[in-house]
Amino acid sequence: MTETSSHEPAALALENVGKRFGSVIALSDVSMSVPKNQVTCVLGDNGAGKSTLIKILSGVHTPSDGQMYVNGEPTTFGSPREALDMGIATVFQDLATVPLMAVWRNFYLGNEPTRGFWPFKGLRTKYAKESCKAELAEMGIDIRDTEQPVGTLSGGERQAVSIARAVHFGANVLILDEPTSALGVKQSGVVLKHIRNAADAGVSVVFITHNPHHAYLVGDNFYLLNRGQMMAEYTKENVSREELVKAMAGGAELDALAHELGAKG
Amino acid sequence: MSTATAVDERVSKASPLTRLMRRPEIGALMGALVVYIFFAVADQTGTFFSLDGTARWTDVASTYGIIAIAVALLMIGGEFDLSSGVMIGSSGLFAGLLMTEYNIGVWPSIFLTFLFAAAIGFTNGWLVVTTGLPSFIVTLAMFFSLRGINLGVTKLLTDTVRVAGIAELPDGSPRPGYESAKAVFASDFSAYSFRIAVVWWLVLTVLATLVLTRTRFGNWIFAVGGDSNAARNVGVPVRRTKIMLFMYVSMSSCLVGIISLMRLKSMQAGQGVTQEFIFIIAAVVGGCLLTGGYGSAIGGTIGAAIIGMAFIGIAYAQWNTDWTWLFLGLILFVAVLTNSLIRRRFQGARK
Numbered sequence: 001m002t003e004t005s006s007h008e009p010a011a012l013a014l015e016n017v018g019k020r021f022g023s024v025i026a027l028s029d030v031s032m033s034v035p036k037n038q039v040t041c042v043l044g045d046n047g048a049g050k051s052t053l054i055k056i057l058s059g060v061h062t063p064s065d066g067q068m069y070v071n072g073e074p075t076t077f078g079s080p081r082e083a084l085d086m087g088i089a090t091v092f093q094d095l096a097t098v099p100l101m102a103v104w105r106n107f108y109l110g111n112e113p114t115r116g117f118w119p120f121k122g123l124r125t126k127y128a129k130e131s132c133k134a135e136l137a138e139m140g141i142d143i144r145d146t147e148q149p150v151g152t153l154s155g156g157e158r159q160a161v162s163i164a165r166a167v168h169f170g171a172n173v174l175i176l177d178e179p180t181s182a183l184g185v186k187q188s189g190v191v192l193k194h195i196r197n198a199a200d201a202g203v204s205v206v207f208i209t210h211n212p213h214h215a216y217l218v219g220d221n222f223y224l225l226n227r228g229q230m231m232a233e234y235t236k237e238n239v240s241r242e243e244l245v246k247a248m249a250g251g252a253e254l255d256a257l258a259h260e261l262g263a264k265g
Numbered sequence: 266m267s268t269a270t271a272v273d274e275r276v277s278k279a280s281p282l283t284r285l286m287r288r289p290e291i292g293a294l295m296g297a298l299v300v301y302i303f304f305a306v307a308d309q310t311g312t313f314f315s316l317d318g319t320a321r322w323t324d325v326a327s328t329y330g331i332i333a334i335a336v337a338l339l340m341i342g343g344e345f346d347l348s349s350g351v352m353i354g355s356s357g358l359f360a361g362l363l364m365t366e367y368n369i370g371v372w373p374s375i376f377l378t379f380l381f382a383a384a385i386g387f388t389n390g391w392l393v394v395t396t397g398l399p400s401f402i403v404t405l406a407m408f409f410s411l412r413g414i415n416l417g418v419t420k421l422l423t424d425t426v427r428v429a430g431i432a433e434l435p436d437g438s439p440r441p442g443y444e445s446a447k448a449v450f451a452s453d454f455s456a457y458s459f460r461i462a463v464v465w466w467l468v469l470t471v472l473a474t475l476v477l478t479r480t481r482f483g484n485w486i487f488a489v490g491g492d493s494n495a496a497r498n499v500g501v502p503v504r505r506t507k508i509m510l511f512m513y514v515s516m517s518s519c520l521v522g523i524i525s526l527m528r529l530k531s532m533q534a535g536q537g538v539t540q541e542f543i544f545i546i547a548a549v550v551g552g553c554l555l556t557g558g559y560g561s562a563i564g565g566t567i568g569a570a571i572i573g574m575a576f577i578g579i580a581y582a583q584w585n586t587d588w589t590w591l592f593l594g595l596i597l598f599v600a601v602l603t604n605s606l607i608r609r610r611f612q613g614a615r616k
């Protein structure tokens with residue numbers, strides 16, 4: 001299996017993984033590894049297969065071919081629950097929130113804090129509301145009322161709820177699928193900082209994005225996915241930001257991107 | 266959104282009125298008041314308002330309500346059960362046939378009948394989550410199957426379309442266990458003959474409300490109805506939650522079947538058929554969304570109360586009871602309309 005430099009087994013690894021949906025081949029022969037305590041970025045254009053990749057890592061899909069490893073052990077997840085139970089939490093691109101449910105209920109969905117014993121096991125509603133508010137404040141989001149249905153939040157706020165939830169429950173691995181797509185500049189900064197902090201605190205992070213600038217800011221390793229195949233693999237030491245942008249643009253859109261880069265730089 | 270924005274958005278709170286109006290069953294509660302006053306005024310006999318009258322309409326409401334609460338929870342979980350009416354008959358017949366044809370004791374028969382109902386509910390739920398077909402279709406198939414089985418098996422075993430002789434043994438002596446079962450499921454209390462079913466109804470309302478709002482399972486019910494995909498992705502056992510809801514509905518129908526059996530001391534093969542829509546009406550009038558993910562248990566209870574008042578109120582107003590169905594149709598439409606208006610007014614982007 002694929003392993004980077006260190007002797008410690010990778011938190012997550014894929015070996016020659018493929019995924020087909022009927023006749024659609026979303027991923028083929030993908031190998032990658034997510035070293036512990038590092039930020040591993042997966043870059044790629046729309047439709048490259050990034051979301052499919054993370055859905056395999058988080059137990060939503062089972063791979064059609066190949067093998068997944070968790071801490072070096074061959075593992076197959078039957079459902080996202082099994083991944084969560086191993087401390088692998090995910091921010092899905094569709095955010096996986098239930099619009100009609102209150103913010104705090106969404107935050108703790110699937111991991112509700114309870115007290116007492118069956119059949120008198122009750123939700124700790126007061127605690128849940130307060131700690132949810134605190135966790136969101138940590139993300140730089142002031143929710144007026146955690147009783148508010150998630151469907152009434154703005155796209156960015158909803159994304160923040162989903163991220164805060166994953167950060168809270170991702171004890172070992174944190175997977176984020178384009179978490180900054182709906183966020184403003186300041187909020188994106190907060191999220192990027194949290195990604196870095198999580199890695200420094202011992203969490204292994206998988207960060208999916210199509211923004212090479214964001215990736216370069218926080219990433220330790222970079223994978224480039226295109227048309228369902230792994231095109232390249234870099235580490236922070238052996239790639240510059242310009243090279244990463246160029247690799248991702250694949251030449252054609254280079255001028256436009258260089259222009260954008262110039263404007264930002 | 267709802268209240269005027271204060272300087273600091275963190276301290277601006279929804280007003281108590283807004284919070285009240287956000288409750289899913291608020292429309293039904295106001296409707297129930299209107300209906301109550303309406304029939305109290307239209308009453309020709311002077312009994313609707315009295316304890317006697319109250320005992321009458323709560324009796325009708327209770328047997329509808331016991332199932333309507335379960336149907337409300339199932340609807341919040343995003344599914345329907347059209348076999349909930351026929352299951353009343355199936356359960357009553359099942360228990361009655363065990364007692365009369367197989368000489369099984371009253372209490373063991375009741376116990377086995379609840380197991381039978383759980384199995385039917387499990388089958389409904391398992392078929393829905395496994396085939397991915399709409400529950401409307403799956404339970405419609407179950408409805409027709411049970412309807413056929415009810416008639417077929419009853420005729421086969423008794424040569425009639427009813428099971429009778431629950432209270433006595435063939436030799437005319439009292440059936441052992443019948444009296445105690447009757448006390449639990451079909452006794453009266455107080456001088457105004459309130460029936461024990463009302464107690465079952467109210468206790469189940471409280472229990473279902475607690476489960477829905479104060480437990481992990483309740484959180485899952487809202488989640489699987491609101492967005493089952495999102496629920497699965499954050500680790501909610503979607504299949505198990507839905508199957509348990511179907512089992513709860515079938516077992517509520519079973520409870521009502523046993524109640525009827527104990528009251529009537531017999532059971533018709535056609536019992537319960539067409540009532541499935543009354544439960545759905547009660548749940549919807551009570552504020553449950555047909556699309557799932559929203560509603561309350563107490564809403565189902567209030568919906569059932571409105572229907573109970575209508576059935577009895579129309580009789581007391583000395584109108585032809587045929588008008589009951591027209592009334593139910595209007596109530597359904599007006600209730601859903603007001604519910605959706607209230608939701609839009611007080612909840613912004615909620616669907």
Ligand SMILES: Nc1ncnc2c1ncn2[C@@H]1O[C@H](COP(=O)(O)OP(=O)(O)O)[C@@H](O)[C@H]1O
Pocket residue numbers: 021024025026044045046047048049050051052053
């Ligand atoms: N459930 C599915 N059924 C069929 N095709 C799918 C499914 N999920 C993804 N795909 C296809 O796989 C490809 C990769 O999708 P995705 O992983 O979402 O890309 P990305 O996240 O990189 O934009 C797309 O062409 C998409 O249409």
Ligand SMILES: [Mg+2]
Pocket residue numbers: 050051052093177
């Ligand atoms: Mg994607």
